[in-house]
Amino acid sequence: MRQIQFEYDDDATLRQELNRIDRWRMSHIASVILFHIFTDSLEAEKIRHVTSMIEFTLPDAVYMGCTTSGNVMNGRLNSSHITITCTVFEDPTSRIEVLQLPLTAESEPLVSEELAGMINERPWVKAIEMLVTIRGLSMTKFCEDLSSIKSDVQMFGGGAFSDNINEVSSFVFSSGSDCSEHSAVFLLIGGDNLHVYTEWVTGWKPLGRRLKITKADHAVLRELDGKPAYDTYYKYLNIANDENFFKHTLEFPFLYQHNGIDILRAPVACNPDGSLIMTADIEEGVETNMAYGDPWTILDKVREAGTNLAQFEPQSIFLFSCAARRAFWGDEDSNRETEPFQDITSTSGFYTSGEFLRTGKDLNQHNVTLVVTGIREGDASGVIHNFDIRNHTLDGQASLVSRLANFVHAATEELEQTNRMLELSSITDGLTKLYNRTEIQRRITEVNQKYTATPDKINVPSLIMLDIDDFKMVNDTYGHHEGDDVLRYLSLLMNDICKITDADISIGRWGGEEFMILLPNAIPEGTEALAQKIRQCFEDHPFTKSGNHTITLGVTKAIAGEHADAWCSRVDSALYEGKRTGKNKVVIK
Secondary structure (H helix, E strand, O other): OEEEEEEOOOHHHHHHHHHHHHHHHHHOOOOEEEEEEEEOOOOHHHHHHHHHHHHHHOOOOEEEEEEOOOEEEOOEEEOOOEEEEEEEEOOOOOEEEEEEEEOOOOOHHHHHHHHHHHHHHOOOEEEEEEEEOOOOOOOHHHHHHHOOOOOOOEEEEEEOOOOOOOOOOOOEEEOOEEEEOOEEEEEEEEOOOEEEEEEEEOOEEEEEEEEEEEEEEOOEEEEEOOEEOHHHHHHHHOOOOOOOHHHHHOOOOEEEEEOOEEEEEOOOEEOOOOOEEOOOOOOOOOEEEEEEEOHHHHHHHHHHHHHHHHHHOOOEEEEEEEHHHHHHHOOOHHHHOOHHHHHOOOEEEEEEOOEEEEEOOEEEEEOOOEEEEEEEEOOOOOOOOOOOOOOOOOOHHHHHHHHHHHHHHHHHHHHHHHHHHHHHHHHEOOOOOOEOHHHHHHHHHHHHHHHHHOOOOOOOOEEEEEEEOOHHHHHHHHOHHHHHHHHHHHHHHHHHHHHHHOOOOEEEEEEOOEEEEEEOOOOOOOHHHHHHHHHHHHHOOOEOOOEOOOEEEEEEEOOOOOOHHHHHHHHHHHHHHHHHOOOOOEEEO
8 A cells, every 4th residue: 555645736736746646556556546635625616626637647546535624744734725645555455435425414314324235235345434514414313323334344534624614614525426515425445455443532631510411402402500501611711602602612522421432522503592503412411521622631642542553554544633623732733643643654634523433333423533544455564663742841821721721620629529528418417427307308208209190009119217215215324425326326227228128218317316218119028027127136236335225117108199298197107106015116007
């Protein structure tokens, strides 16, 4: 495999490069020739002119390309508006095929079905590269449908863009098809001796507190923590809802788990009602963080990915990097994470509006991510190139932003821990560490309402109320310290027995030496058996000063339609019937 990269400046230079490739092909083995053409300009006529020159000189060559937010040539951001990468496949078994299909919300299922059908008919396919016009579409269903393609086929690619990231327009193109603003180009790659390896890099870290997605409608994120989603960007970053919203939020995506991996997702626009338009569906109930780029983490992740890729020994490398990464680093420093790949082998690519990569069986759409693809014909030679990051020292704005973000993250963690402790203390009893009366009563009411709404004859909630017999005598004779020890031991005993039985059981201190146990689910041994177990274990425990003690317990089951207060009154009545009739027993009502 051989890769040749050059810029398009004028027709004479392009003709010279194409003739050079043609002469080289005539004197070497070449199974197929592939051109990647990337442009940061929306001038479709100029692209048509370039492709017509390729078709004239090399009529058997295959080409594909798209508009971009910047082109990468020889591992560096290139200043030319059009860059061309020619990949010559030399192994006689290597095969490629390009397919361009119209892609809209309506046509997406047909596109996925047609592509899957083609792959099933072409067992030689090992990988699919895709260039897609993303803006205005949710890519969730698209990715889910393509994930059904047989799992040994790798998939990677990027979304078309333009140099002006606030510009919605973009287009893709390929052999035999025209420039299109609503299409996807798929390159099928395969062969007996062809090998593909992929890596992906983020380096963005969570910033601030966790946020819960409380309202979402497919790709429209409506509310975070019950408030309009836009409020998060305005409150914490002072980003206005204007024509530059997309540009300013691109570096601060949301970070959450999807398909078992961390995904970054950036909004593309903000509606007047404060809802955010995303490029993929967002699920309600998911917890997310705003994220920021940490330079040290980014470079460490790049080093890790590059080291792994070097072991693969690729003969060509393609990069699909989000435009947000270029914006984060700035044009010159963006080369820090891309140029080192050139030390391995010839590296080209572009800055995207979204990145695609299959991980396991799942095809995921990423944002703010660098997807790296290495391709090789034949076996590895065993000569591994060194991969290292140059100028790892960071200073200036990147260093300052990173340090401030770390400070905010650490402060947020401390605040969240304090809030968790305050929340816990507000619902627990200080002495026993069980729920206080307010919280256990709230939980009883909640379970009662749920059971009344959907009664179940088999899984009936139960209550156990218990009281330490003659507890006043313990305090009066041995002092309150001994009384507190008795209360603490009983609390630990109940907690140990109940949590082993059912983790959903709630235990609360009702008042003084009275306790309430809420069983929202039926348990195999029955509530009475659980109550008897607690009673017996407590009776068998001798205290150092006061000796052994007993408890009396009442047990009741919920009745659909009965108020929670009435349920509590029935278990209270069962408890005091046990008190009146001898204590140290379990009474059921």
